[in-house]
Amino acid sequence: MGQTASISNPREDAQGDDPLITEHFSSNEEELWLLPARTLVDFQELVPFSTLFSRNRLVRWKPDSKRTVVMISHQWSASGHPDPKMRQTSVLQMLFQHMASGKVAVGREESTPTAGPSTEEQKQCLEWDLWYDYCCLPQAEIAKGSTPAFMQHLFHAVNYVLVLAPPLLHVDGSIMNLHTTSFRGWCSLERMAGDLLDKPVLAVTGAKSIFRMSTKDWMQSMPHKQKFSTLSHQDVVKQLTLELLEWKCKSCRAVDKEQWLFYTALTQRLRPAEYSRSLDSFWTRYEMNPKKLRETSTRGFSPLMLACIEANYCKVQLLLEAKACVNELRQTNLGLTSALGVATMASPAVVRCLLEAKASVEVGNPMNFAVQFSNLETLALLPSSQCYKTNPEGDAPINLAVLSQNTSMLDVLLQLGANPAQIASNTKFIAPLPLPKTSRASKISIRNSKIASIQRRSIFLSDDSSRQSSPRERRNSRTSRSSRQSTSMGSMSSDATDSQNFSRWFGRPPSPREELSDAETVDENEKEVQEDSPPNGVRFHEEKDLLPPRVKDAKAEPRVVEVTLATPMEIATYFGNLEMVQLLFHKGADPEEASHGYSAIQVAQACGHHHITRFLTMAMPLNCITI
Numbered sequence: 069m070g071q072t073a074s075i076s077n078p079r080e081d082a083q084g085d086d087p088l089i090t091e092h093f094s095s096n097e098e099e100l101w102l103l104p105a106r107t108l109v110d111f112q113e114l115v116p117f118s119t120l121f122s123r124n125r126l127v128r129w130k131p132d133s134k135r136t137v138v139m140i141s142h143q144w145s146a147s148g149h150p151d152p153k154m155r156q157t158s159v160l161q162m163l164f165q166h167m168a169s170g171k172v173a174v175g176r177e178e179s180t181p182t183a184g185p186s187t188e189e190q191k192q193c194l195e196w197d198l199w200y201d202y203c204c205l206p207q208a209e210i211a212k213g214s215t216p217a218f219m220q221h222l223f224h225a226v227n228y229v230l231v232l233a234p235p236l237l238h239v240d241g242s243i244m245n246l247h248t249t250s251f252r253g254w255c256s257l258e259r260m261a262g263d264l265l266d267k268p269v270l271a272v273t274g275a276k277s278i279f280r281m282s283t284k285d286w287m288q289s290m291p292h293k294q295k296f297s298t299l300s301h302q303d304v305v306k307q308l309t310l311e312l313l314e315w316k317c318k319s320c321r322a323v324d325k326e327q328w329l330f331y332t333a334l335t336q337r338l339r340p341a342e343y344s345r346s347l348d349s350f351w352t353r354y355e356m357n358p359k360k361l362r363e364t365s366t367r368g369f370s371p372l373m374l375a376c377i378e379a380n381y382c383k384v385q386l387l388l389e390a391k392a393c394v395n396e397l398r399q400t401n402l403g404l405t406s407a408l409g410v411a412t413m414a415s416p417a418v419v420r421c422l423l424e425a426k427a428s429v430e431v432g433n434p435m436n437f438a439v440q441f442s443n444l445e446t447l448a449l450l451p452s453s454q455c456y457k458t459n460p461e462g463d464a465p466i467n468l469a470v471l472s473q474n475t476s477m478l479d480v481l482l483q484l485g486a487n488p489a490q491i492a493s494n495t496k497f498i499a500p501l502p503l504p505k506t507s508r509a510s511k512i513s514i515r516n517s518k519i520a521s522i523q524r525r526s527i528f529l530s531d532d533s534s535r536q537s538s539p540r541e542r543r544n545s546r547t548s549r550s551s552r553q554s555t556s557m558g559s560m561s562s563d564a565t566d567s568q569n570f571s572r573w574f575g576r577p578p579s580p581r582e583e584l585s586d587a588e589t590v591d592e593n594e595k596e597v598q599e600d601s602p603p604n605g606v607r608f609h610e611e612k613d614l615l616p617p618r619v620k621d622a623k624a625e626p627r628v629v630e631v632t633l634a635t636p637m638e639i640a641t642y643f644g645n646l647e648m649v650q651l652l653f654h655k656g657a658d659p660e661e662a663s664h665g666y667s668a669i670q671v672a673q674a675c676g677h678h679h680i681t682r683f684l685t686m687a688m689p690l691n692c693i694t695i
Contacts, residue, residue, distance in 0.1 A: 100129040100222055101204050102137060102197035109161050109194065114151055117206050126204065127197060129225055136189065137225055140200045141258040142232040143249050146239040147297075150202045159234045162275035167193045173500035173628050174270060175279035175642065177471070184228055184268030184280055199226065220311055229262035231255070231271045231281070235644055235679060245645065246271055246281075246473050250442070253305050256291035259283045260309065264316045264331075273644035276502060277675045285472060288413040288441035290337060310338045326401055329354055329369050333377035347386055350375070361390055367399050372407045376422070379414035384421050394427045404460055406432030413441040419449050429454055439465045439481070442474045452484040462493025470636045471495055475647045478636075488657040489635055497633040499642050501666065501674040632664040633671065641668040644677045649684070659684045 101117070107125055120126050129137065140160070144150045151157050166172040167190045174184055185193075198204075199222060233246040242248075249255040262269040263283040271281045292306035313335040320327040332354065342349065351358050354374060361371060372392040375383040388394065397406050409432035411418045429435075435454035438447040458464050466486040469477045482488060633639050637657040640648035649668070653659065659668040672680040 100199075100225060101126040102129050103127075103200050103203045105138075105164055105194050105196045105198055108157070108198060108200070108203075109164055111154070111157060111161070113154055114149070114157060114202055117203055120203055129197070131225075136185070136192075136196045136227045138196050138198050138228045138230050139222065139226040139258060139262075140198055140230055140232055141249070141255050143244050143252055143255060144297075145236060145244060152239075155236050156232055156234060159275050160232055160272065163272055163278060164193050166276055167191065167278070171502050171628065172276050172278060175277075175497060175499040177280070177282070178496040178498050178632065179494055180280060184270055219308060223261040223265060223267075223312065226262075226267055229258055229267055229269045231259065231269060233271060234273055235646060243647075245647075246273055246643065247475050247645070247647075250285050250473075251295050253291050253294040253296045253301060256286050256289075256294050257305050257308060260286040260291055261312055264312050271643075274675055274677055277642060277644055277677070279497070279499070279642070281473070282440075282471060284440050285442040285474070287334065288443045292338075306338060310335065313338065326368050329374060330377065330401060333369075333374045336378040336380065341382075342380065343382055345382075345386065347383065347390070350383055361387070361392055365396075365398065369400055369410075370396055370398060370407065372396075373398070373400070373410050376407050376411035376414050376418055379418055381415070381417050381421060384411075384418055388421070388425050394422060394425045395431050397431055402437070404432065405437060406434070408432060408434045409437045412438035412443050412446045414446075416445045416449060419446045423449065433457065433459045435465050436463070436468055439468045439474070439477055440472060442472055442477060444476060444480065447477070447480060455481050455484045455486045458493070461495075463495045464490045466490050466636055467492040467495050470639045470643075470648065471497075473643060473645060473648075475645065475651070478648055479651055482651055482655050488637070488652045488655040489661070491634045491663055492639075496664075497639050497642065499631050499633050499671065500628045501631050501671065502628055631666045631671070633666070634663040635661070635668075637661075637668040638663065638666070638671055641671045641677065641680055642675060644675065644680065646677075646679050646683060649680050653684070653687060 101121065103120065103126060107120075115125075117126075142150065142156060145156060146152050163172065170191055173187065173190060176184075231246065231249060233244070233249050235243070235245040238244050250259075259269050260283065261267070263286070269281050269283050270278055272278050290306075291309050292302050296302050296305075313331055316331045317328055317335060320331060336353075347358065350356075350371070354371070356371060369377070370392070372384065372387045372394065375387055394407055397404065400410075402410065406427070408419065408422050408427040408429065411422055412434055423429075429450055433454075435447065435450050435457065436459045438450065455465050464486065466478065466481050466488070467490055469481055633642055635657070637649065637652045637659060640652060641659075649659075657668075661667060662670070666674070669681065669684050672684065
């Protein structure tokens with residue numbers, strides 16, 4: 069689903085759909101066909117539904133099946149075909165192979181207890197059954213502007229929603245990435261369905277980058293308001309959205325009244341607007357007593373909050389006229405917030421109405437919620453000073469903007485003066501990364517390291533100028549003198565450590581010569597860095613507890629290390645978002661600075677994000693580059 073905007077119908081040119089197959093498929097609304105992951109991995113090109121069906125390559129979904137079902141949500145890269153050059157699909161194929169061999173695992177926010185599939189389930193990913201629209205759905209059905217009735221059954225049948233969004237170019241030259249999928253109607257619906265049905269939404273941005281994502285942006289702009297290649301699809305998506313929200317309300321009513329109130333308010337956005345000057349229908353809808361309008365509480369949504377979630381300007385005005393408390397702070401399922409905070413998912417008119425009623429921007433962290441809901445219009449109404457304020461968990465708006473993958477939001481925050489190196493307190497990201505591959509340090513890097521180390525040693529040894537000794541004697545006594553003096557001079561204690569680190573990382577100690585001029589060349593046969601060695605730029609004596617244990621057996625199974633990412637640059641790199649990395653870099657973020665052991669450039673190399681690695685190595689000074 070989620071094809072890109074085009075003047076022509078992107079489904080009309082689909083080849084090979086047999087009318088008899090289409091009729092057979094449409095005759096049973098609950099019939100659902102799936103593509104085994106093992107079959108997808110062998111594809112040399114995407115095969116349409118009709119061909120796969122005629123060759124018996126699809127499997128029929130059964131309600132009592134124990135197999136894992138995964139929906140592939142993606143953006144079409146051409147009009148008429150979802151992936152003509154197999155660029156998206158090849159990333160998915162490589163990801164499945166890496167997951168099956170244990171080289172890749174699902175990343176998650178630190179506050180999220182689980183990332184979705186277990187470790188063992190991830191290794192069994194080739195046994196999954198996939199719903200890939202082009203392969204599992206007759207394109208003639210979509211071309212007619214109608215969606216088979218089985219779609220609502222599909223949302224309930226899947227175990228995971230996998231958003232396939234590696235950074236690529238559409239055939240028209242536009243950029244396609246995870247951020248652009250949020251503007252596509254079908255993609256937004258599929259992510260919303262995963263969120264409403266408590267199905268983990270996993271994003272794939274590279275062959276070694278898969279992570280669980282948050283999906284709050286759909287709450288601000290419903291899927292039917294996004295872009296569609298065929299306008300008739302808008303009504304279909306709106307109807308499916310309404311059915312999903314009604315199901316969610318029904319399932320929450322007897323279990324969690326707070327969630328029932330929230331989703332009931334969201335459902336009102338899909339219904340005709342109410343312009344009545346009476347609040348009777350409002351009280352009836354939420355089963356509330358109007359006499360308790362000004363009753364103070366610390367939990368749950370207040371009537372004014374529910375009117376803001378509805379984006380109902382008329383009801384907000386009526387409640388304010390009835391003296392509803394505009395600055396009441398409550399603990400809700402969205403977090404600790406106020407009416408202004410939840411209003412950031414509504415229209416700018418509602419936010420202006422609250423601000424005119426003296427709503428305080430210091431209560432409830434409204435800018436943080438505006439960022440989470442990806443609402444640039446309401447963000448512009450808030451004072452720029454709020455971009456520095458952290459929420460009770462210690463996270464600033466810029467940390468939430470990176471997690472939401474909203475490049476436009478990040479750009480605005482950086483222009484307002486947000487700190488590009490802001491370290492997250494609660495929204496840290498746990499990234500399972502493969503151990504670095506064997507790499508060779510560049511001649512420039514080795515030469516500059518030798519120069520710096522020898523210059524420091526020369527300065528240190530020159531403090532005893534009264535003693536005359538030969539160069540041979542100085543070379544023989546260098547190690548013992550350095551170790552003795554390091555205990556009495558703390559400022560010089562890094563010399564011995566640098567030597568040890570150099571030996572560990574590059575396989576041999578520095579050259580015994582006292583001086584090495586810039587014109588001198590480095591031996592062509594530098595030893596390769598060991599595959600399990602600490603990442604370049606990490607101090608072994610300070611970060612040894614964060615580094616993986618050394619592997620002596622070269623034939624050991626590939627290992628994945630869980631790394632904590634806390635800065636915007638590190639997280640944006642892991643997500644593979646080059647635009648975000650560029651914005652942060654040009655605002656002063658250091659790609660070599662590591663908050664918990666792995667820098668951004670090391671993350672890019674471990675994830676295989678070559679487009680980011682190329683940008684950083686071209687933009688950084690030569691003495692920082694390793695190849």
